[in-house]
Amino acid sequence: MSKISQAEYDVAIIGAGAAGMMAAIEAGRRGRSVLLIDHADTPGEKIRISGGGRCNFTNTRTTHANFISQNPHFCKSALTRYTPTDFIKWVNAKNIAWHEKTLGQLFCDGPSIQIINMLTEHCEHANVETCLSTSVERVEKTDDRFRLLTSEGPVVTSSLVIATGGKSIPKMGATDFAYRIADQFGLNIVTTRPALVPFTFGTELLEQTKPLSGISADAEIRCNGTSFREALLFTHRGISGPSILQISSYWREGDEIEINLTPDINLYEDLKAGRQKNGKLAPHTVMATHLPKRLAEWVTKRAHVPEKFGDLSDKHLKALAGGAQQWRVKPVGSEGYRTAEVTLGGIDTNDLSSKTMEAKSVSGLYFIGEAVDVTGWLGGYNFQWAWSSGWAAGQVI
Numbered sequence: 520m521s522k523i524s525q526a527e528y529d530v531a532i533i534g535a536g537a538a539g540m541m542a543a544i545e546a547g548r549r550g551r552s553v554l555l556i557d558h559a560d561t562p563g564e565k566i567r568i569s570g571g572g573r574c575n576f577t578n579t580r581t582t583h584a585n586f587i588s589q590n591p592h593f594c595k596s597a598l599t600r601y602t603p604t605d606f607i608k609w610v611n612a613k614n615i616a617w618h619e620k621t622l623g624q625l626f627c628d629g630p631s632i633q634i635i636n637m638l639t640e641h642c643e644h645a646n647v648e649t650c651l652s653t654s655v656e657r658v659e660k661t662d663d664r665f666r667l668l669t670s671e672g673p674v675v676t677s678s679l680v681i682a683t684g685g686k687s688i689p690k691m692g693a694t695d696f697a698y699r700i701a702d703q704f705g706l707n708i709v710t711t712r713p714a715l716v717p718f719t720f721g722t723e724l725l726e727q728t729k730p731l732s733g734i735s736a737d738a739e740i741r742c743n744g745t746s747f748r749e750a751l752l753f754t755h756r757g758i759s760g761p762s763i764l765q766i767s768s769y770w771r772e773g774d775e776i777e778i779n780l781t782p783d784i785n786l787y788e789d790l791k792a793g794r795q796k797n798g799k800l801a802p803h804t805v806m807a808t809h810l811p812k813r814l815a816e817w818v819t820k821r822a823h824v825p826e827k828f829g830d831l832s833d834k835h836l837k838a839l840a841g842g843a844q845q846w847r848v849k850p851v852g853s854e855g856y857r858t859a860e861v862t863l864g865g866i867d868t869n870d871l872s873s874k875t876m877e878a879k880s881v882s883g884l885y886f887i888g889e890a891v892d893v894t895g896w897l898g899g900y901n902f903q904w905a906w907s908s909g910w911a912a913g914q915v916i
């Protein structure tokens with residue numbers, strides 16, 4: 520027997536992730552008959568693993584400036600109509616405990632599953648019919664409807680919402696479904712690439728940095744006119760950590776990034792001022808007052824300076840400070856979709872209504888969430904976009 524109970528629905532939503540569940544709840548609450556389809560056997564898998572298992576579900580400082588898109592204004596309408604405060608109200612109403620970690624980032628105190636449970640409960644109350652382990656083989660448009668051929672049989676729907684996310688982490692079931700449907704209906708796609716992703720180093724650089732693997736430092740990273748100040752982590756493949764994930768969204772193949780490992784101070788002036796007092800110390804010991812010990816030794820070794828700090832010339836101090844504050848690195852690549860948290864690019868916002876997420880040229884067809892060319896920074900922004908864009912579509916479908 521088919522898992523799908525009706526032959527016709529007002530709304531079919533493909534993708535039971537963050538955006539799809541939000542759209543389903545809102546449409547269901549408006550009394551629409553809603554079918555929510557996912558090929559996975561559980562909904563919201565990315566919510567479950569997000570935020571290290573604690574789901575960074577929103578960011579209280581969200582504005583359009585925290586998103587990357589060919590049209591930076593597109594996300595404004597949805598983000599201002601369904602805000603972080605609106606989502607926090609839902610979370611509070613379910614007594615889900617949360618805390619602000621840093622920079623407006625809100626995380627659950629307990630496991631992320633609480634957010635999934637909240638959304639699935641809302642779906643049930645809104646009479647959403649959720650159909651998991653179901654694939655969609657074909658989508659066709661009739662005059663005023665869509666006909667879907669699913670693994671559970673055919674379904675007809677007035678509104679079709681594509682909420683299948685981006686390409687990140689194919690192992691978890693990510694597919695290019697949204698882009699294929701966009702292409703089928705003649706919508707443009709802004710070139711996609713992995714974002715919020717660690718960098719990999721070439722063999723030579725990796726040989727040098729491998730001993731640092733596991734070390735983390737507060738750092739400011741610059742690339743293409745943008746900078747982020749957060750933790751950097753040396754890995755056995757290159758570098759990662761929040762600051763690196765952030766800058767990866769602005770980096771392109773062949774670009775150098777500039778790393779400042781002591782962003783709070785003018786290191787050269789600081790070292791110069793302490794040269795007399797610390798004259799008898801080894802330079803790496805002095806550097807270790809500013810950096811983790813092993814990193815201090817590594818930076819010092821690369822600067823090729825004399826063994827006693829008091830013997831360092833101004834030029835030596837400049838080399839030492841420059842090595843820590845203007846370290847220019849050229850990653851060979853990134854870890855790709857295998858580990859990227861999001862996909863940059865996607866359905867061209869020029870082809871969508873910013874108020875409803877409906878395709879301008881195909882009435883009844885909607886794209887929401889990560890599939891759209893709206894990509895947030897690290898820190899809860901991507902979920903906020905999923906909630907806001909899902910909510911916006913949910914008001915009209």
Ligand code: FDA
Nearest residue numbers: 534536537538558569570575683684696888889899901902
């Ligand atoms: P999402 O990917 O959530 O959902 C898409 C759904 O569609 C999935 O259920 C999938 O199974 C289904 N699907 C895909 N193809 C299909 C097909 N062909 N047929 C049927 N179903 C299909 N963001 C944030 O704000 N805070 C955080 O803490 C984190 N943490 C984080 C950690 C990790 C490891 C990752 C990979 C990502 C994050 N993110 C994040 C990003 C965040 O998870 C992401 O932006 C949102 O989940 C996007 O929501 P969507 O609903 O658009 O897609």
